[in-house]
Amino acid sequence: MSEATSQSxxxxxxxxxxxxxxxxxxxxxxxxxxxxxxxxxxxxxEEEESPTELDTxxxxxxxxxxxxxxxxLLYPSVNLHGHDVGVAQANRAAPMKRLLYYxxxxxxxxxxxxxxxxxxxxxxxxxxxQPGWEANSYGYHGDDGMLYRGxxxxxxxxxxxxxxxxxxxxxxxxxxxxxxxxxGVVVGSVYKDVKGPVIPTVAVHSQNEEVTVNFGKDPFVFDxxxxxxxxxxxxxxxxDNITIPQDASYGIVRSYLQHxxxxxxxxxxxxxxxSTVPPISLVPEYGFSEEDSxxxxxxRRTLRQLIKSGKIDETFSTLRKWYPQTVEDDTSTICFLLHxxxxxxxxxxxxxxxxxxxxRSEFEKFKKLSGFDDLVKDCAALLAYEQPSKSSVGYxxxxxxxxxxxxAVNAMVLSTNxxxxxxxxxxxxxxxxxxxxxxxxxLEKRSLNGDQGEAFQLSRILKSGKKG
Amino acid sequence: xxxxxxxxxxxxxxxxxxxxxxxxxxxxATAKLEATSKKVxxxxxxxxxxxxxxxxxxxxxxxxxxxxxxxxxxxxAEKFRLESGTEPDIDLATITDRMAVKKAVQSGNVxxxxxxxxxxxxxxxxxxxxxxxxxxxxxxxxLIRNGKVEEAxxxxxxxxxxxxxxxxxxxxxxxxxxxxxxxxxxxxxPVGELLDISQRLKTASEVNAAILTSQSxxxxxxxxxxxxxxxxxxxxxxxxxxxxxxxDLSTAVLEDPAV
Numbered sequence: 001m002s003e004a005t006s007q008s009x010x011x012x013x014x015x016x017x018x019x020x021x022x023x024x025x026x027x028x029x030x031x032x033x034x035x036x037x038x039x040x041x042x043x044x045x046e047e048e049e050s051p052t053e054l055d056t057x058x059x060x061x062x063x064x065x066x067x068x069x070x071x072x073l074l075y076p077s078v079n080l081h082g083h084d085v086g087v088a089q090a091n092r093a094a095p096m097k098r099l100l101y102y103x104x105x106x107x108x109x110x111x112x113x114x115x116x117x118x119x120x121x122x123x124x125x126x127x128x129x130q131p132g133w134e135a136n137s138y139g140y141h142g143d144d145g146m147l148y149r150g151x152x153x154x155x156x157x158x159x160x161x162x163x164x165x166x167x168x169x170x171x172x173x174x175x176x177x178x179x180x181x182x183x184g185v186v187v188g189s190v191y192k193d194v195k196g197p198v199i200p201t202v203a204v205h206s207q208n209e210e211v212t213v214n215f216g217k218d219p220f221v222f223d224x225x226x227x228x229x230x231x232x233x234x235x236x237x238x239x240d241n242i243t244i245p246q247d248a249s250y251g252i253v254r255s256y257l258q259h260x261x262x263x264x265x266x267x268x269x270x271x272x273x274x275s276t277v278p279p280i281s282l283v284p285e286y287g288f289s290e291e292d293s294x295x296x297x298x299x300r301r302t303l304r305q306l307i308k309s310g311k312i313d314e315t316f317s318t319l320r321k322w323y324p325q326t327v328e329d330d331t332s333t334i335c336f337l338l339h340x341x342x343x344x345x346x347x348x349x350x351x352x353x354x355x356x357x358x359x360r361s362e363f364e365k366f367k368k369l370s371g372f373d374d375l376v377k378d379c380a381a382l383l384a385y386e387q388p389s390k391s392s393v394g395y396x397x398x399x400x401x402x403x404x405x406x407x408a409v410n411a412m413v414l415s416t417n418x419x420x421x422x423x424x425x426x427x428x429x430x431x432x433x434x435x436x437x438x439x440x441x442x443l444e445k446r447s448l449n450g451d452q453g454e455a456f457q458l459s460r461i462l463k464s465g466k467k468g
Numbered sequence: 469x470x471x472x473x474x475x476x477x478x479x480x481x482x483x484x485x486x487x488x489x490x491x492x493x494x495x496x497a498t499a500k501l502e503a504t505s506k507k508v509x510x511x512x513x514x515x516x517x518x519x520x521x522x523x524x525x526x527x528x529x530x531x532x533x534x535x536x537x538x539x540x541x542x543x544x545a546e547k548f549r550l551e552s553g554t555e556p557d558i559d560l561a562t563i564t565d566r567m568a569v570k571k572a573v574q575s576g577n578v579x580x581x582x583x584x585x586x587x588x589x590x591x592x593x594x595x596x597x598x599x600x601x602x603x604x605x606x607x608x609x610x611l612i613r614n615g616k617v618e619e620a621x622x623x624x625x626x627x628x629x630x631x632x633x634x635x636x637x638x639x640x641x642x643x644x645x646x647x648x649x650x651x652x653x654x655x656x657x658p659v660g661e662l663l664d665i666s667q668r669l670k671t672a673s674e675v676n677a678a679i680l681t682s683q684s685x686x687x688x689x690x691x692x693x694x695x696x697x698x699x700x701x702x703x704x705x706x707x708x709x710x711x712x713x714x715x716d717l718s719t720a721v722l723e724d725p726a727v
Contacts, residue, residue, distance in 0.1 A: 026522050242696040244717065249691040251718045253535050256528070262551045269536075269544040301551070308553065399553055403525050431528055433720035436521040438698040441705050444517070448507065448708045456697070458527045461690055462534070 013326065015423050016415055017333025018370075020408035024337070025371040027404075028378050031395040048097050051090030051200055051215050063128065064088065064204055072212045075111060075204035086204045087127045090215065093197035094120070094171055096452040099231060102170035102224050103200045104181075104214045107142065110162040111209030116142040118169045120178060120198040131201045136194050139203070140169065140180040140187075147180075147190055158187030166221040169200065173453040174235060181222045195450055247280050252431050258293040259429040261300030261410055295417045299323075300410050307406040308399075312342040315409070326412045334412050336366040340379055341405045344396050347382045356383065509711040511724055529554040531691055538680065538689040540567040558685050562588075566679045573672040578607040585675065592682045599678050601631050601638050605645055606671045609662055612648050620649065 053070035064086020065074045075086045094101040105118050119131035119139030132139030132148020139148045142161040146154030161167050161182055168181040171192065179189035192198075202213055214220065250273065257266040273280045299322055306315045316338060319327045327335055339362040346355035363376055378393045385391040395401065414426040428436070435458060442456035509517075533554045536545040542563045545556055565588050572581035582603055585592055593600045604627055611620040624646055632639035644659050651657035661667065677687035695717055702713055712722040 023522060239693070239696045239700045242699050244692060244695050244699065248695055248717045249535060249689065252691065252695075253532055255718075256532055257548075260552075262548060265544050265548040265551050268547050269541060272541045272544055304551075400524075400526060403553075407525060429528070430718070430720040431531070432523050433722075434695065434698055434714065434717065435523050435528070436518045437714050437720070437722075438694065438701060439521045439523075440514070440517045441698070441701040441711075443521075444509070444709060444711070445701060445705050448705075456701070458523065458531075461694060462527060462530050464690075 013332065013334070013412060013415060016408065016411045016427055017337075019427050020337060020404060020411070021333050021369065021371055021375075024375060024401075024404060027395060027400070028374060048095035049092055050095050050101075051092050051103065052217070053091050053215065054088040054202070054213060055091045056088075067212075071214070071217075072108070072210065073202055073204055075207060075209045078112075078207045079115075079205050082130075082133070083128045084205075085128055085130050086209075087121075087125075087129070087131070088202050088213075089121060089125070089127070090200040090213075093123075093199045096173060096197065096450070097446070097455065099174055099454050100170055100172055100224065100228055102168055102220065102222070103216065104166055104168040104220050104222065105202055105211045106166045106214070107161060107163050107211050109208055109210040110142065111204070111206045113206035114143045114160070114162050114209070115205035116161070116209055116211060117148075117201075117203040117205075118167050118180070119148075119201050119203075120169065120171070120194075121201045122194065122196065122198055125199075125201070130203050130205065137201070138178050138190065138192075138194075138198075139201070140167065142167070147188070149190060149193070155190075157190070158182065168220065168222045170224075171198070172231060173449075174231065176452075184221045184223065186222075186227070250280050252434070255293060255430045258297065259410075259414075260407065261297055261304050263297050263301040266297075292417060292419060295419075296413050300413050303409050303413065304406045307341070307409060308402050310341075310345040310348065310402070312338055312345055319409070323413055323416050325416060326409075331365050331368070333369060334408060336369055336372075337405050337408050339363065339366075340375065341402065343379050344382065344401065347388060348397055352383055507709040508725075509709055511712050511722070514712045514722075526554070530557075531694070533557070535689040535691045537563060538686070540570065540676070542567060558683065562683060566676060569679065570672045570676050573603075573606065573675055574668055576606075576610045576613075576668060578603055578610060581675065585679070588679065589682050592678050596678050597631075597635075599674055601628075601635075601641070602671050602674055604628055604631070605641060606668065608645050609648070609667065612645075613663055617649060621646075 054066050054073065056066050056070060063075065063077075063079075063084050065076060066072070066088055067074065070091075073086065073088050079085075090103070105116075107114075107116055110116065115130075117130050117132065117139040119137065121131050121134075121137040125131070125137050126134055129137075130139055130141065130148065131137045132141070132150065132154065133152060135150040137148075137150060140146075140157060141148060141154065142165075144154065145156075145158050145160040147157035148154040158180060159182060166183055170179045170181070171177075172179055172189070175189075176192050177189040178192050180187050200215070202211055204211060254266070254269060254273075256262075257269060303315060303318060306312075306318065316327065327338075329335070339358075343355050343359050343362075346352075346358060359376075359380065366372055366376075378396060381391070381393045382388040382396060388394060389397045411426040414420070415423060420426070439456045439458075442454075446453050446455055529548075529552050533545060533548060533552075533556050536548060537556050537558050537560070540563055542560055545563065546560055548554060549556060549560075565584065569581050569584045569588070572578070572584060582593070593603075608620060608624055608628060611623060624642065628638075628642050628645075632642045645662060647659050648654055648657070648662060651660075654660055654663055680687040698714065698717075705711065706713075710725040712724050714720050715723050
């Protein structure tokens with residue numbers, strides 16, 4: 001293998017080995033913790049907590065009464081002035097890492113003056129005033145239908161509301177707006193000029209006013225899902241209008257097939273590409289010639305097939321024959337990955353005793369690898385269960401683990417190319433680099449936006465548009 | 469340091485030209501703010517962020533399979549299923565039928581295409597009057613292309629004119645198509661583009677999309693959308709930060725920001 005890949009970087013095979021080991025560690029941490037999370041959210045972010053009920057500790061004592069279910073608010077006495085509003089905030093701030101947040105109130109009784117309000121406030125809000133009467137608070141008031149946003153004087157906004165109406169308040173993080181609804185219809189929106197978390201807030205002010213609050217436990221009167229789809233569609237139109245080079249996707253798919261060694265698919269793909277109308281012609285890639293991408297294509301295909309069928313011994317012997325430099329150091333990460341996979345295959349076949357002996361003779365020499373303890377523990381844990389595939393380490397028995405090892409071997413073989421200029425090109429396909437970039441950009445954009453709004457999630461893209 | 473002040477003065481001068489009403493001091497102040505308002509992310513930091521993104525191989529396989537299937541690369545999709553273990557999200561058998569229809573239109577065999585579509589699902593043309601009209605229009609174009617003037621006129625009067633009566637848009641299209649007959653040199657006439665292969669491709673694409681929709685499948689592959697999202701988000705992020713970008717989609721190479 002060429003040592004001249006780069007002076008400052010560690011040798012390619014170390015980089016590659018540690019990358020895949022790290023990937024396995026990540027999978028182990030996320031999947032092993034929640035085995036029932038079959039697929040969907042492992043690689044996604046931790047759930048943000050949402051408001052569930054009204055906060056009784058912080059609500060303005062004395063003026064209003066929060067019901068025992070903490071989802072209703074009543075103003076029992078007569079109000080005397082503007083500083084005895086009965087206000088209740090939700091028990092936490094609205095979650096921010098999403099496109100929309102929404103909650104509703106239902107006016108059970110508009111009391112003597114219908115001075116009800118729904119809106120959003122911050123933790124610094126003075127809980128004796130209507131939301132919207134103080135800075136950094138917003139309120140849509142039922143008695144005059146106006147929108148108050150921090151001054152005593154409100155803006156004409158929407159209709160008034162009274163007994164029997166269901167009014168909703170929402171946040172659109174993409175447009176940075178608050179929006180309000182009445183009986184399932186949007187009445188208007190206003191720019192959200194508040195930084196940081198905001199808390200859903202409800203207020204009552206005249207005698208016998210009573211409202212109930214719904215933070216999502218019951219279905220909303222407003223069709224939030226449809227609204228969300230509408231908002232996404234608006235954004236999607238802007239994106240759809242962007243032009244990309246023709247056949248860009250074709251080129252990326254082709255390079256994907258080459259990178260991972262899907263030789264047979266590539267052959268058929270090329271044939272099909274020639275017979276399309278008009279035939280597709282690709283501009284050769286800069287810096288990564290056709291030769292490099294096709295390097296050892298057939299060998300890589302063979303190795304992948306061996307690993308995917310669980311034939312690890314054969315994989316070892318084939319590697320020793322064709323690319324001895326990749327497995328000559330038997331304390332290397334790639335050997336570790338292969339030995340673990342052999343162990344896993346033995347367990348899969350029910351050869352538990354053989355597996356134990358194998359593990360005892362092979363695992364010891366890898367003690368120095370980072371992540372060794374946790375990963376070997378995971379492997380060993382397979383032995384403890386009658387049905388290991390249903391256990392917390394069941395992920396090891398899935399195809400994805402074989403895939404990981406196959407991808408690691410694939411990258412190692414690519415790195416033996418004497419013409420290789422950059423080791424990192426072995427590890428990630430062009431498609432993967434593009435997905436990483438788009439994900440990182442969305443995360444950075446959100447972070448610069450006060451951590452509000454959605455991130456890019458590939459699984460959501462894949463699931464979208466599925467009907468039935 | 470003096471270079472810094474030269475730049476600031478220049479910025480202030482430019483601002484003065486743009487905003488003469490602003491007092492001098494605030495112009496310089498805002499100029500200073502503009503010079504430093506973008507967050508700078510170094511290559512090393514950006515690569516760390518990239519490394520924190522873990523992409524699932526399964527998801528990438530699905531994206532590729534979705535491309536093969538939506539674009540109609542049946543044999544490649546079948547082989548990909550074997551080589552990667554990825555299940556297609558649509559029955560591969562239906563792709564062959566769909567591709568046969570598409571090919572028929574692309575080769576100008578519109579009658580054949582219509583027959584095949586009806587075999588697949590007679591509701592497609594029933595519920596898609598626009599598509600049906602475009603297919604009939606293509607038939608007319610092919611008749612004209614082959615010099616069958618009599619047949620073309622008959623076809624236009626019997627099949628297309630009634631549709632034109634129901635719909636103003638159809639009528640205009642019909643008139644445009646029939647106009648082809650009025651010209652000696654069709655390749656240079658104002659409606660000559662109708663004879664171009666691109667017209668066949670347009671119709672073929674329309675039929676392909678209609679079939680996919682009737683099978684409750686999205687008519688476009690997801691990969692191009694992802695690429696557009698990348699371009700879009702980079703443009704958005706450019707306003708607030710300076711960071712390594714991907715400017716060439718086919719190589720996905722990171723390019724350092726201009727200093």
